[in-house]
Amino acid sequence: MIKSKYNNKKVFIDGIKFDSKMESEYYLHLLRTGVAKETIKLQPSFVLFETDKDNEGKTLRKMKYTADFQIGDVVIDIKGMPTPVFAIKKAIFKRKFKQYKLSVLTKAPKWTGVEWIELDELKKLRKERK
DSSP states (O other): OOOOTTOOOOEEETTEEESSHHHHHHHHHHHHTTOOGGGEEESOEEEEEOOEEOTTSOEEOOEEEEOSEEETTEEEEEOSSOOHHHHHHHHHHHHHOTTSEEEEEEEOHHHHSSSEEEHHHHHHHHHHHO
8 A cells, every 4th residue: 555645544434535534524523513514515626727738839737726625615625734736726726716715724723722723824823932
């Protein structure tokens, strides 16, 4: 079995495969807080760029961004560690899909006392604490 780059383990809940334990915990959090299963879209995918050709005629593959969840017009991504590629896709997504609110969440109960927090908010709190 190939080991994951970030040591995340696939988790199955209700027959649904989640890419990480944190992602599955957020799904359970949604259900506990009264969000109906039918309103949760799993792994919504958004095309950031269509397939195209560069100025030399070489094919440029389409670029997609796949989030973890979507509830109405809120797109949710669960991140333990954001990558440079995610930062680029996030910037493109926010410019192209202005009709959606992108919420990037992480767990940080010992830092904040709350179970889930926006990643940018956690970064601010950590900076203030230093």
